[in-house]
Amino acid sequence: MDDLIATLPKAELHLHIEGTLEPELAFQLADKNGISLPFASVDAMRAAYDFQDLQSFLDLYYASISVVCTEEDFHELTLAYLKKAASQNVRHTEIFFDPQSHLPREIPFETMLSGITSALKRGETELGISSRLILCFLRHLSAESAQETLQLALPFRDQIIGVGLDSSELGHPPSKFVNVFEEARRHGFRVVCHAGEEGPPEYITEALDLLHAERIDHGVRCMEDPALVERLAAEQIPLTVCPLSNVRLCVFKEMSEHPLKRMLEAGLLVTVNSDDPPYFGGYVNENFTAVQQALNLSRSELIQLARNSFTASFLSEPEKQKLL
Numbered sequence: 001m002d003d004l005i006a007t008l009p010k011a012e013l014h015l016h017i018e019g020t021l022e023p024e025l026a027f028q029l030a031d032k033n034g035i036s037l038p039f040a041s042v043d044a045m046r047a048a049y050d051f052q053d054l055q056s057f058l059d060l061y062y063a064s065i066s067v068v069c070t071e072e073d074f075h076e077l078t079l080a081y082l083k084k085a086a087s088q089n090v091r092h093t094e095i096f097f098d099p100q101s102h103l104p105r106e107i108p109f110e111t112m113l114s115g116i117t118s119a120l121k122r123g124e125t126e127l128g129i130s131s132r133l134i135l136c137f138l139r140h141l142s143a144e145s146a147q148e149t150l151q152l153a154l155p156f157r158d159q160i161i162g163v164g165l166d167s168s169e170l171g172h173p174p175s176k177f178v179n180v181f182e183e184a185r186r187h188g189f190r191v192v193c194h195a196g197e198e199g200p201p202e203y204i205t206e207a208l209d210l211l212h213a214e215r216i217d218h219g220v221r222c223m224e225d226p227a228l229v230e231r232l233a234a235e236q237i238p239l240t241v242c243p244l245s246n247v248r249l250c251v252f253k254e255m256s257e258h259p260l261k262r263m264l265e266a267g268l269l270v271t272v273n274s275d276d277p278p279y280f281g282g283y284v285n286e287n288f289t290a291v292q293q294a295l296n297l298s299r300s301e302l303i304q305l306a307r308n309s310f311t312a313s314f315l316s317e318p319e320k321q322k323l324l
């Protein structure tokens with residue numbers, strides 16, 4: 001099964017570039033930029049990846065990214081992820097970035113974007129991995145702050161395929177961001193939204209009906225609402241599921257309780273993704289292996305999941321056909 005997982009061509013659709021920072025690179029950049037990390041060593045940093053919930057992870061995630069400062073740093077971070085993804089036979093990736101976690105550190109929008117996009121170009125030419133970029137608004141911040149961020153992105157509209165919504169879900173429903181998503185859609189951005197990770201199934205419905213999300217990130221709590229499952233299946237709304245993330249953030253106690261297999265059986269268009277790989281214990285293949293073993297997925301279910309990842313992508317139909 002591990003051979004099949006390793007050799008299947010895959011697309012990754014739920015990956016935060018800030019969340020790919022490996023402790024080794026974090027210490028290297030901290031040293032270079034003269035910034036101190038609250039850990040004595042790489043091992044101590046890794047040992048701190050023990051989370052009670054989404055917020056305890058986010059606190060560490062936002063603190064750690066402070067070492068990524070220059071265009072070159074963003075380039076190095078992104079290229080390291082692309083190399084890892086390519087080594088796991090990921091052929092296409094749609095990457096989130098969080099401008100609002102860098103703007104307060106006085107990093108210009110153009111600096112982060114140039115560092116990331118120049119690495120994505122090298123990914124295409126040197127590694128054969130195609131990519132798209134999705135700007136995520138931080139939902140614990142205000143709608144006004146999201147609006148300001150969108151304005152910064154408008155001159156770079158051609159380099160960013162869509163917008164999403166991430167960070168602390170509870171208490172920050174999609175409805176808070178109706179206006180900014182409306183404007184983003186007017187400018188032609190595609191729309192995705194984290195919903196139903198820690199938040200209730202109602203947030204998934206809001207993401208669909210109020211933000212016009214085309215894809216739901218996580219969405220696992222839809223399983224609490226049979227009518228919603230029926231709708232998601234009928235409309236074939238993709239759900240970008242991150243199994244190791246869900247277990248490490250205590251959405252489910254153990255992998256054997258993860259609903260991924262039941263989601264497939266319900267006819268949902270689910271995909272497997274890594275979210276923030278070093279924090280949660282693995283890249284996309286480790287996520288496939290973990291669910292395969294815990295849920296006893298068949299070869300045909302693994303193949304279905306890999307196919308779904310291309311179907312659910314923002315590639316054009318001819319591009320999908322070439323990769324499938």
Ligand code: ES4
Nearest residue numbers: 016166167194245275276
């Ligand atoms: C995230 Cl797992 C998760 N959920 C919400 N927002 C995030 N940002 C980075 N990882």
Ligand code: ZN
Nearest residue numbers: 014166217275
């Ligand atoms: Zn995520």
